[in-house]
Every structure is written in C-alpha cells, then in structure tokens.
Amino acid sequence: MSELVLDRLRKEYGSFVAVDDVSLHVREGELVALLGPSGCGKTTTLRMIAGFIEPTAGRITIGGRDVTWDPPYRRDTGMVFQSYALFPHMTVAQNVAFGLEMRKVPRAEAETRVRRALDLVRLGHLADRLPRQLSGGQQQRVALARALVVNPGVFLLDEPLSNLDAKLRLEVRVEIRELQKRLGLTTVFVTHDQEEALTLADRLVVLDHGVVQQVGTPEELYEAPANLFVAGFIGRSNVLRGRVVERGRFVTEAGLALAVPTDGFEPGAAALALRPERITVIPGAAGNGVSGRVALVTYLGAATEYRVTLDGGESLTASMATPRPGDPLKRVGAGDVVTLTWPAETCRLLAPDRGAPTDEGGS
Amino acid sequence: MAPAGRAARLKRRAGRWVLRAIAALVFFFIFIPVIFVVWISLFQQQIVSFPPEGYTLRWYENAFARTEFRDGFGLSLQVAFLAMLIGVTSGAAAAYAIVRFRFPGREALNTLLLGPLVVPGIVAGTSLYVYYIMVENILDMDFRATLHGLVLGHILLTIPWTVRLVSASLIGLDRAVEEAAMNLGAGPWTTFRRITLPMMRPGLVAASLFSFIQSFENLELTLLLVGPGRTTLPVAMLNYLEFRIDPTIAAVATVQIVLIGALMLITDRFVKLSRIV
Ligand SMILES: Nc1ncnc2c1ncn2[C@@H]1O[C@H](COP(=O)(O)OP(=O)(O)O)[C@@H](O)[C@H]1O
Ligand SMILES: [Mg+2]
Numbered sequence: 001m002s003e004l005v006l007d008r009l010r011k012e013y014g015s016f017v018a019v020d021d022v023s024l025h026v027r028e029g030e031l032v033a034l035l036g037p038s039g040c041g042k043t044t045t046l047r048m049i050a051g052f053i054e055p056t057a058g059r060i061t062i063g064g065r066d067v068t069w070d071p072p073y074r075r076d077t078g079m080v081f082q083s084y085a086l087f088p089h090m091t092v093a094q095n096v097a098f099g100l101e102m103r104k105v106p107r108a109e110a111e112t113r114v115r116r117a118l119d120l121v122r123l124g125h126l127a128d129r130l131p132r133q134l135s136g137g138q139q140q141r142v143a144l145a146r147a148l149v150v151n152p153g154v155f156l157l158d159e160p161l162s163n164l165d166a167k168l169r170l171e172v173r174v175e176i177r178e179l180q181k182r183l184g185l186t187t188v189f190v191t192h193d194q195e196e197a198l199t200l201a202d203r204l205v206v207l208d209h210g211v212v213q214q215v216g217t218p219e220e221l222y223e224a225p226a227n228l229f230v231a232g233f234i235g236r237s238n239v240l241r242g243r244v245v246e247r248g249r250f251v252t253e254a255g256l257a258l259a260v261p262t263d264g265f266e267p268g269a270a271a272l273a274l275r276p277e278r279i280t281v282i283p284g285a286a287g288n289g290v291s292g293r294v295a296l297v298t299y300l301g302a303a304t305e306y307r308v309t310l311d312g313g314e315s316l317t318a319s320m321a322t323p324r325p326g327d328p329l330k331r332v333g334a335g336d337v338v339t340l341t342w343p344a345e346t347c348r349l350l351a352p353d354r355g356a357p358t359d360e361g362g363s
Numbered sequence: 364m365a366p367a368g369r370a371a372r373l374k375r376r377a378g379r380w381v382l383r384a385i386a387a388l389v390f391f392f393i394f395i396p397v398i399f400v401v402w403i404s405l406f407q408q409q410i411v412s413f414p415p416e417g418y419t420l421r422w423y424e425n426a427f428a429r430t431e432f433r434d435g436f437g438l439s440l441q442v443a444f445l446a447m448l449i450g451v452t453s454g455a456a457a458a459y460a461i462v463r464f465r466f467p468g469r470e471a472l473n474t475l476l477l478g479p480l481v482v483p484g485i486v487a488g489t490s491l492y493v494y495y496i497m498v499e500n501i502l503d504m505d506f507r508a509t510l511h512g513l514v515l516g517h518i519l520l521t522i523p524w525t526v527r528l529v530s531a532s533l534i535g536l537d538r539a540v541e542e543a544a545m546n547l548g549a550g551p552w553t554t555f556r557r558i559t560l561p562m563m564r565p566g567l568v569a570a571s572l573f574s575f576i577q578s579f580e581n582l583e584l585t586l587l588l589v590g591p592g593r594t595t596l597p598v599a600m601l602n603y604l605e606f607r608i609d610p611t612i613a614a615v616a617t618v619q620i621v622l623i624g625a626l627m628l629i630t631d632r633f634v635k636l637s638r639i640v
Contacts, residue, residue, distance in 0.1 A: 052542055072545040079546045085539035089561045098557075102548035150547065 002063025002076070002153040003028045004049065004186055009058035011044050011210075018044045020210035021058070026154075029184040031177070033197035036207035037233070042190040045207075046158050049188065051075050062153050073102075078152030082159045084143040086131040092118065092142050093127040099150040117149035120179065137168045141175075148179065155180065155187040161196065173200060194234050198222070206230050228350050231273040238274045238316045241352055243267070250349065254312030256290065260347045271352040278346040279318035281306050282339045283328045289341035292316070294334050308338060316340060397620060404613035411610065422614040432615055434592075435599035438510070442595060443578040445514045450521025451571050455563070457522075458529035473526070480523040484583025491516050492587040508590020516588050520581055521574035528573065532566025565634040572630045576623055 004026040011019040019041040026032045034042045047053040049060055051072035060068045067075045078099075087095050096117055100110040118124045121141035131139055140160065147155065160176070161169045177200055180187050191197050197204050198218040206213040206221065206229070214226040218234075225231035228239060242252035244267050250260040252272070260272060285291055292310040304322045309315050318340060323329035332338060407417035426432050454476070460466075461473050479487060495506035506512035540562070544554040582597040589598050600615055 050542075050546055052545075071550075072542065073548050073550050077546060079543070081539045081543060083537060083539050085537060085543040087540060087544070087558060089564075098544065098549075099547035102553070146543075146547070 002186060004154045004188065005059075005061045006045075006049070007059040007061070009045065009048060009060065010056045011041070011048060011053060012056045017210050019048070019055075022205075022207070022210070022212055024205060024212070024215065026186055026188060028186055030202045031180050031185075031187040031189060031200065033201035033204045034188060034190045034207060035194060035197040035204050035233070036192065036213075038192055040207045041210040042192070042207060043158055044210075046079075046156050046188060046190050049154065050077050050079050050156055076153035077156050078147035078150060078154070079156040080140075080143045080147050080158065080160045082162060084131075084139045084163075086139055086142055086146070088131055091128050091130055092123060092134070095131065095142055096146045096149050099146065103150060113149055117145040120148070121145045121175070136164055137172060140164060140172055144176065144179065148183065148185075151183075153186065155185040156190075157187070158190045159192070160189075161191070161193075169196075176200070198234070204234075206233060208233075225273065225348065225350070228271055228273065228352070231348070231350060236276055236317075238276060238279075240272045240274070240314060240316075242270065242272065244270050244349065250347075252312065252314060254310070254314045256310060256312045256314065258290075258347070259344045260349060261345055262349060265349050269352045271350050273348045273350055274316070274342065275346065276305065276317045276319040277303075279316065279340050279342045281308070281318045281320055281329060281332070282341065283332050283336065284339065285337055286339040286341075289339040290316075291337060291339045294332060294336050294338055297333055306332070306338070308340060310340075400613050400616045400620070404610050404617045406610050406613075409609045411608070422610040423618075425611045426614045426618070429603075429611075431594060431599045431602065432596065435594050435596035436618075438513075438593060439579050439596040441510065442513045442517055443575045445510075446517035446521045446578040447571055447574040449514070450518045450574050451525045451567065453518075454522040454525025454570065454574075455529045455567060458526045458533060459563075461526070462530050462533040473530075476526045477523045479519045480527075484581065485586070487519060488516070488584040488587050491519075491584070495588070507588060508593045510593070513585065513588055513593075513595070516584055517578040517581065520577040520584065524573045524577060525570040528570040529563060529566045532563055532569075536562050568630055568634045572626060575626065579623070580619065 004024075006022055006024040008021045008023055009019060010017070010021050022041075022045055024032070034045060036042055044053060048055050051067070051070060051074075055068065058068070059066060062076060087098065090098070093114055096114045097110055100113060105113070115124065115127075118127055121144055123138060123141055123145065126134065126138065131142065134142065140163075143160070157176070161172055164172060173196060176189075179185075189197070189200060191200075198221075201218065203215060203217055204221055205215050208229050213233075214221060214230045216224075221230060221234045225234060225237070228237075231237040231239070240252045240256075240258075242250055242256075244260075244262050244265045245251050245257075246267060248259055248262055250258050250262065250270065250272055252258070258272070282289065290310055292308040294306055295309045295315070296305075296307040298305040298307070299322065302322060303319050306318045306320065307315060308318060320329065402415075403411055404422055405418045405420070406415040406422075407419050408415065457472070457476055461469055461476075492507065495512060498504075499506055506515070536559070541554050541558055544558045545551075549557065580597060581595075582601065585595050585598055586601075589595060594602070596615070596619070600612055604612055
C-alpha cells in the first residue's frame with residue numbers, strides 16, 4: 001500500500017488530447033473514483049498508471065518512486081479489467097496463483113495465500129474450475145482475488161461492474177468497498193456511473209474531455225459543484241441562465257428576479273444551479289415564491305417529481321416526498337397553478353460557460 | 364384454434380424432415396467416392412466391374428509388397444512432417460507479427476503469404492522446377508528430386524494455411540489477458556510463453572493438421588519435383604495408373620484415407636476442430 005501521485009499527466013493522440021494535464025494525489029488506503037462520461041479519458045489515465053500507455057508528458061509516482069517510464073511488470077499495481085481478462089486455460093486457483101509465481105513466492109506460502117484470497121471473495125469451493133465454467137459475477141470475483149493476492153501498492157479498477165446485472169452490481173460494489181477498506185488498499189476506481197462513484201469513493205475526480213473538472217468528497221461535489229458540468233453530472237440540477245444584476249440579485253433570461261447569494265460574482269452573465277429536492281411545491285398561488293403551472297407529475301414511489309413551467313416560460317423540476325392522502329399536494333396535477341419556494345442559500349451561482357453533461361467521443 | 368395449431372405443428376415437423384433429408388443427401392454425395400474406393404479395394408476381379416465377383420485382400424498385399432508404394436509412403440510422411448514443422452513455426456511467427464504489430468508492408472506480407480493458395484499447384488510446381496534449375500546452376504547443389512527440394516516446395520503449401528488459421532485464433536484473443544499477465548509481473552517473454560502461446564494452441568493444432576494433410580496428399584505441385592527413387596505416394600499412385608488399372612490403387616487410397624481420418628480424430632480429441640475451422 002502506497003500513495004499514488006499523478007503530476008500533470010498528459011496523453012495526446014496526434015492533435016487530440018485524451019488526458020489533459022491531470023494532477024491527483026491518492027492518499028494511502030484511499031479510494032478515489034475517476035468519474036466522467038464515456039470518452040473523457042478515464043481508461044487512458046488508468047492505463048497510464050498501470051503502464052500500458054506511455055504518457056506524452058507528466059509524472060507518475062507510486063509510494064514515492066517515479067514509475068513513469070517503468071514497464072507494467074515492474075510497477076506495483078493490481079488491475080481489474082472491464083472484461084475480467086482471466087487466463088482461459090488456467091483454473092481459478094492457477095489464475096490467482098500467477099502473480100505469486102511471478103514474484104517467486106515459495107509454493108507452500110503461495111498455496112495458503114491463494115486459498116485465503118479465494119475465501120476472501122467466497123470462491124474457495126470453485127478453485128479447480130476453469131473461468132468459462134463460472135458466472136459473470138464469479139469471474140469478476142476471481143479477477144479481484146487475482147489482483148489482491150499480491151498485495152499491490154495501488155489497486156486499479158476499470159468499470160469493474162459494468163458487465164454485471166443490476167442486482168449483482170450492487171452486491172459486488174459493496175464487496176469491493178469492504179475488501180478495499182479491510183485491506184487498506186490505495187485504490188483508483190474508474191466509472192461513468194455517478195451513483196456508483198458517490199456511494200463507493202472517499203473522493204471523486206470528475207473528468208470531462210480529459211480535463212479535471214473538480215476533485216472532492218461526494219458531499220463537496222454534490223453540495224458545491226465547481227461548474228455546470230459537475231452540477232449536471234453529479235446528481236441532477238435545474239439550471240437557469242441569466243445575469244447577476246447587483247449584490248444578492250440574479251435575473252433569469254426570461255426576466256425572473258431571484259434573491260441569490262452572489263459571493264464571488266461580479267454583475268454579469270452567470271448560471272444558477274438548483275437541486276430539485278431543495279424546491280418545495282405549494283398548491284395554488286401563494287404570496288412568496290415563484291409561480292407556474294404544473295406540466296408533468298411523475299410518481300417515483302418514495303418521491304414525486306413535478307415539472308413546472310414558470311410564468312416567464314422557463315422550467316424547473318421539483319422533487320417532493322410523495323404526499324400522503326389528504327395532503328392538498330396529492331390533488332395537484334398537470335395544468336394546476338403552484339408556487340415554488342426554496343431557501344436562497346441552496347441556489348448556487350456558476351460560471352455560464354459549460355453546458356450539461358456532454359456525451360461525445362468514443363468508448 | 365386447435366386445427367390451426369396442428370397445421371403449424373405438422374408444417375414444422377415436415378420442415379425438420381426436409382432438412383434432415385437434405386443433410387443426409389449432402390453427406391451421401393460427399394462420402395460416396397470414399398465408400399466406393401474402400402469397396403473397390405476389396406473386389407476380386409482385376410478389371411473393376413459391377414457387381415463384384417467376390418472379395419479379397421490381395422490388392423492390399425500387392426500395395427504393401429510394391430517398393431514404389433512403400434518408399435512413396437515413407438517419403439510422403441517425411442516431407443509432410445518436415446514441411447509441417449517448418450511451415451507452422453515460421454507461418455505462426457509471421458501471423459503473430461501481422462496481427463500484433465503495425466509495420467510498413469504488413470498488408471503486402473499478409474497477401475504474399477496467402478498467395479500460394481490462389482496459384483494452381485501445377486503452375487507453382489512448374490515455376491519451382493524452373494527456379495530449382497537456376498538455383499542448382501548457381502549454388503552447385505541439387506534441388507530437384509531431393510528431400511530438401513520437396514520440403515521447400517511443400518512449405519509453400521503449409522504456410523498459407525498456418526497464417527490463416529493462426530491469424531484467426533490470434534484475432535479472437537483478448538489482449539487484456541496478456542496485459543493482465545504483465546500487470547501481475549510477467550515480462551514479455553514469460554507472457555508469451557505462459558499466456559499467448561497456450562491460447563494460440565487450438566489454432567496451432569489445426570494449422571499443423573491441415574498443413575500435414577495438404578502436403579501428404581499433394582500431387583500437382585510435386586509432380587515435377589520428384590525423381591527416380593524419390594517419389595511421393597500420390598505421384599507413385601499416378602505412375603502406377605499409367606500402366607495398370609486394378610484395385611491396388613484403391614487399396615493405397617484406402618490406407619491414405621484411414622491415416623488422414625485417424626489424424627483428424629486424434630486431433631479432435633485435443634481441440635474441437637468444429638470450433639476452429
Ligand atoms: N489509441 C488511440 N488513438 C486515438 N484516440 C484514442 C486512442 N485511445 C483512446 N482514444 C480516445 O481518447 C479518448 C479517451 O478514451 P478513454 O480513456 O478510453 O475514455 P473513457 O473515459 O471512456 O475510458 C476517447 O475520445 C478515445 O476515442
Ligand atoms: Mg473506458
């Protein structure tokens with residue numbers, strides 16, 4: 001276990017920049033999720049850490065040692081591949097033993113460690129099977145055991161759950177987190193699934209177009225997104241574009257004036273991000289708040305969502321705990337007039353330049 | 364409702380029977396020459412006519428007694444084995460390079476190595492014959508009617524098959540598996556030996572089998588490269604036919620069929636041929 005430092009890591013393919021000066025410090029025993037849409041450079045970053053891709057520029061250090069130019073087999077990383085990449089001609093036990101064999105661990109010790117690793121992922125009884133005789137979830141756990149058994153300095157996972165069905169994904173996710181904590185592994189976990197990243201990681205790195213958008217704990221990213229991209233990618237946000245007209249006042253493009261904390265913003269163009277679950281819906285026209293008409297009510301079980309068209313033409317989505325029978329809100333449907341309110345401090349002003357999550361480029 | 368259901372079921376069943384009948388017919392037409400060859404090899408009379416007057420094993424006796432068949436068989440085995448060994452080793456290396464590396468002339472090399480597949484054997488054989496004469500003059504060394512001359516010629520038969528079969532098996536190989544080995548500490552050579560090579564095994568086995576058969580049964584390319592006392596089995600059979608038409612030739616052919624059939628069955632035990640070809 002050792003800390004991992006990326007220093008202005010960069011990868012160019014011709015004139016295309018896949019990874020754009022990414023700097024990151026993963027502390028010992030920490031799980032950091034690399035999160036971003038498909039094609040944003042997550043896999044490229046991870047493969048540079050593992051040594052399969054040479055960076056164009058920048059430095060990688062593992063436990064203080066500069067490994068930027070070391071071949072993969074001389075770096076102390078344990079990688080779990082998206083396709084699992086098990087050795088098809090070896091049994092489960094042989095797969096797991098491979099790394100120990102390469103490290104010349106004495107046979108008796110290797111056997112004990114393989115057994116312990118397989119027990120750790122609850123596969124002890126399948127040690128003599130071939131990979132193709134296992135289910136997807138079992139193959140995934142073999143891949144985990146194979147990477148863990150060598151006690152890697154850095155544990156790398158590339159979308160390890162994407163080939164599992166929804167139920168299994170949840171199970172293995174919990175399992176990975178438990179193992180990682182128990183063994184105190186320094187871990188980089190790549191995913192495009194924000195829920196996965198939020199529930200799993202100590203800290204998240206949000207990437208877009210190869211550029212780090214924000215680094216922080218799940219709560220920091222959720223409560224204080226650094227820009228519109230993060231606001232839209234982590235959880236959901238309503239976005240209203242407009243201008244800061246004076247201290248504490250924001251006017252939307254449709255002319256709606258709102259009280260908003262404007263610290264750090266000079267008068268000028270800005271965007272306002274507002275979480276749906278921070279908005280309260282009050283049936284009818286009330287004095288304080290913003291009024292509009294309900295366009296759509298979506299029942300989601302525990303919560304109900306109201307899509308509201310404001311008088312100026314802009315739209316906001318509000319999420320409320322599903323009202324109980326008898327609550328006047330229960331009777332609100334499409335076409336009804338409602339009033340929306342929210343605490344001013346939950347509004348977050350952001351620079352207006354970046355749009356909603358982009359989904360461009362390759363895999 | 365019920366009659367419609369029964370009609371559909373009948374139709375489905377009829378369809379299945381038609382399919383089976385077609386399959387049986389195809390098999391029949393493929394195997395009919397084989398069946399006839401084996402049958403005729405047992406005929407009593409010298410001039411083949413139907414129905415047989417009786418059955419005998421004397422044509423087999425004759426086949427084994429004649430030196431041209433015994434020597435031919437031995438030479439064919441030798442040539443096929445050597446051509447397979449050299450062709451599969453070099454062909455597999457070439458296939459690996461072609462699939463794994465990007466280098467100038469890669470496509471051209473691929474086309475070149477598959478080339479012999481599209482050249483008629485008799486043309487290739489004639490060209491080789493002329494080429495060997497030239498080389499003999501320059502090197503002052505025999506090539507026609509020699510073992511090495513035959514082996515070199517037959518490598519032209521074994522390389523294209525190997526390149527095709529091994530390339531196919533390499534293309535289907537997930538590179539992440541090799542990366543996983545390197546990630547676990549295996550250097551390039553260990554990775555190749557412990558991971559890549561075993562995963563190429565089915566392709567290599569199939570390539571060896573097909574190379575062997577291609578060489579063992581080749582007639583056209585070999586025709587001009589043999590000489591007195593150095594004749595492969597197929598050429599020896601052709602020579603025999605020039606003077607005599609008796610069931611001996613069918614007996615030799617039967618031995619050939621049994622050998623190739625046995626090779627395929629043995630191979631199939633190690634790798635399922637239906638999965639590769
Ligand atoms: N070998 C390559 N040559 C050119 N472009 C590449 C190459 N590998 C990846 N890319 C591009 O780099 C970008 C990042 O890829 P990747 O890291 O795989 O994204 P992801 O975040 O989905 O894992 C993508 O736009 C991809 O098309
Ligand atoms: Mg990826």
